[in-house]
Amino acid sequence: MATPKIRPLLYAMMSAFGVGLTFIALIMLSQAAQNSENFDQLANSILWVNILCLFVLMVLLVGNLFRLFRDYQQNIPGSRLKAKMVGMFVGLAIIPLLIVFYFSMQFINRGIDTWFNVEVETGLDDALTLSRNALAMQMRDHLSATEQIAQRLRETNSSQFIYEIGKLREEIGASEITLFGRNSRILATNSDLSVNNVPSRVSNEVMMQIRQNRPYVSLDPLSNDAYEIRTAVPLVAENMPDIIGIIRARFPVSQRIGRMVNSIDSSYTDYKRIVYLREPLKRTFSLTLTAVLMISLLASIFGAFVLSRRLVSPIQNLVEGTKAVAKGDFDMRLPVPGKDEIGFLINSFNEMTKGLSIARKQASLSQNLVEAERANLEIILASLSTGVISLESDLKIRTANKAAGSILNVDFSESRGELLSNLAKEHNVLNELFVVIKKYLDEGNMVWHEQIIVHSDTGRRILTCACSDLSNDTMENEGLVVVFDDITIQIQSQRDAAWGEVARRLAHEIKNPLTPIQLSAERVRRKYLNTMPKEDAEILDRSTHIIVEQVAALKEMVNAFSDYARSPDMEIVTINIAILLREIIDLYQEQESKINITFDIDSDDLKFDADPGRIRQIIHNLVRNSIEAIPEDIAGTISVNVKQCDINNIKMIEICIEDNGSGFDKNSLGQIFDPYVTSKSKGTGLGLAIVKKLVEEHMGFIEAENAKKQGAVIKIFMPENEKMREKMISSFKHKKDNGVHSL
Structure with a gap:
């Protein structure tokens, strides 16, 4: 907070800054009024300069008005005199300011109206229409020429396309003619550009219009104020309605016409922009002038406060000091104005704030020690790979380490103090853990250990969880801590190892007797099938056939066991x-x-x-x-x-x-x-x-x-x-x- 010696200097600097901004705004407004082309560049600057000036003065004025009203209500010495001085300044300043404001508004509105001419606008409209009609006529002529090329190519042998396209391009004055096939492949092309210049592909817009059997024409701008007319028509088979290709032609527009079109369009756009800004220009100038009036009025009012401030400055400084102490600023020191009674009072105030500051520093030191211990605990929790969540007695989140967020796919960085149930509604894995915690709490169990299965977007996961309460010496429940870890990978590794061992043993135990079983069944079939009665032979045939099929199925299963259990020797x-x-x-x-x-x-x-x-x-x-x-x-x-x-x-x-x-x-x-x-x-x-x-x-x-x-x-x-x-x-x-x- 500024001391009484610094505060007048600060107020003077802010006042000078506001006056300087006012003169800058007036100079910029004068330049904008003399040349309308500067309006776009200066309008925003003028407005912001005035707003900034108003803000500076409003800050100073609001503070002084608030202080004056407060002092007046509390009958503080000097407050009534200050109110009378402010009233006289307002009365002397408001009448001439209103007169200047009225005549300035009349000058602005009438001056801007003289900038516009109806005949100029009509001439620009006619010139723009004429240029567009001229370009449209060229586009129609070039499209008609392209359609004639399609007609001639339809009657031309495909082997003569390249020669015919070159001839036709010179006839119609095109810069490029390209024939595309059905798959947009270039069949033939001729251009007055360099040989290495490959024609561009057919755009999606052209393809869509050609598929509807409609010709395409467009006017595209190039560099150096040049334009180019592009046409495209379908090439239809002579005896069939199918489209067999696309003919695309490019026609240059002379640079002279392009420059004329650009000049007319630019002039028309500039004039329309000025016409469009006619009323906004009036409003902006009026707003700026109003802001200048307000600045002048506020500056006059503020001058009254500056002149009357010295009369009551020591007492008001002491009031501000007591408010600062009430807000917790114990480093507040007031300058001693002299050795009188007010000086003695201010000395007593400074001694008091000094004692309060020492006491607060001692309390802050104790608080820092507690925070340091908390920070050390958070560092330890952050380094753990096990998830740890501490909860209040009402299940509000107190702390959660980084591993907890990773395992549960939850961002706990901004969830401190939030109910665990509310956060669980938005996250499936956390919700399943919350259901388990809630179940034990409903049963009255604060200490428990369990292995649970949760389901995430990546599949099923297995968590081992433990919970403990945080009761203090007085047996008051201060919350609980939940510790959990994702053991899915460990469980899966153990399961894979166990299944691999089972597969190896099954493959070894089952594979050995399979071949003798199959050979014995086939031998019995060959030896006794033809020597037995028909009914017995059918039974024997069916039985041996089933034995052979099942042996084959067992061999397939044994091979699958071997594939699953084999060692990972790879040839990369x-x-x-x-x-x-x-x-x-x-x-x-x-x-x-x-x-x-x-x-x-x-x-x-x-x-x-x-x-x-x-x-x-x-x-x-x-x-x-x-x-x-x-x-x-x-x-x-x-x-x-x-x-x-x-x-x-x-x-x-x-x-x-x-x-x-x-x-x-x-x-x-x-x-x-x-x-x-x-x-x-x-x-x-x-x-x-x-x-x-x-x-x-x-x-x-x-x-x-x-x-x-x-x-x-x-x-x-x-x-x-x-x-x-x-x-x-x-x-x-x-x-x-x-x-x-x-x-």
Whole structure:
């Protein structure tokens, strides 16, 4: 807060600043009145300068008026004298200001009206209409010439198109004529430009109009005030109504006509802009003049306050000082005006504020120690990979560390003090955790430990949760703390290891006796089938046939077990993904004629480092699953899309396989990659589990979801090369150390 010695200087500086702004506004207003072209540049500046000046004076005046009214109501010495001086200044200043304001308004309104002439506006309208009609006539003539070219080309042999187009271009004076085929491919072109200048493609607007069998013509601006007329007409077969091509022609407009058109259009636009600004100009000048009047009036009123302030300054400073102390400003010090009674009073005030300031600093030091301890605790919580949420007794959020937000997919940065139930309504995973917490609280259990399953957008996740209360020594409940961790990856790893061991043992135990069983059944069939009665022979034939079929099915299952349980010894080579996938898709397309399989890739030269045998197995399994999921009574479609993508600065190859089959069961969507989880009547349930294992061997990951309309979508993401694979491993380690449980 300014001291009594500084405050008069500050008021004088602000007053001088306001007066300076007023003179600047008047000078700018005078320039704008002399030349209307300066209006756009100066109008906003004039208005803002006046507003700023008004603001400065209003700030000063409002403060002084408020102080005067308060002093007058409280009968403070000097307040009545100050009120009389302000009244005299207002009376002396308002009458001449109103007279000047009236005559200035009359001058502005009549002066602006003399700027406009009706005959000039009519002449500009006629010139603009004439220029547009001239250009429209040229456009019609050039379009007619293009249509005649189409007629002549329709009667010309296709081998003569290039020669004929060159001849026709010179006849009609076009700068370029191009003939496009049905697929927008250039069939012939002739131009007066350089040989290396390739004609541009046909725009969508032209294509849309030509498909409606309508000609196209447009006037396009070029550089250097030049224009160009572009026409396009369909080329129709001689004996058929089908459109077999598009003829596009470009005609230059002379620079002289272009400059004239631009000059007329610019002059017309400038005049219309001035006409449009006629009334706003009046209003702006009137508003500015009104602002100047207000500034002058406010400046006069403020002068009265400046002259009367010194009479009551010491007492008013003391009042301001007491208010500052009441607001908590204990560093307030007032200058001592002298050694009289007022000086003694101000000295006592300064001693009092000094004692209060010392006491507040001691309290602030204690508060800082508490805050430091809180900050240390927050640092410890932030470094944990386990999620921690502390709640008030009414379940309002007190604190939540970074790992809690990562695990629950919730931003807790601005949720302090918010009810956990309100935040849970907007986040599915947090809502499921809240239901568990609420259940135990309703049962009266403040301390509990449980492993729960939640469902997020990426599938099912397993959380291990523990809760403790925060009761103090007086047994008052001050809230609770919930600690949880995402153990989905650990559980999945343990499950995969267990299933791998089961698969290895089953493959070993079952595979050995299968071949003797099959050979024995076939031997019995050959030896006794022809020696037995017909009825017994049919039974033997059917039984041995069933044994052989079931042995084959068991062998297929054993092979699936072996694929799932085998060790990840891979032969990484650089492969062309487009060639590999096309071979697989062509194979299935020949076998499944009722299903349309499409393939799309960013580039046919897209390569990445992988084991080709395992990539083939991945695609085989996924395409076969899609085929089996499509009902026989619908037209099946399978789309395979490959593209490059960037995930967390790691270059990846994304393979997306989408079908229109029955899709996944929503209840088991988070478990479809687990072994023996399947919705099909046939199969071992190991297909997607093997696919997931093969993808993870390449340090990739796989996602599954239902399509928006119908069917299923499988997305595979694998690093592009060994360098990206190493970055992927480093990313996993970093995220695990920081409590992040997903890519």
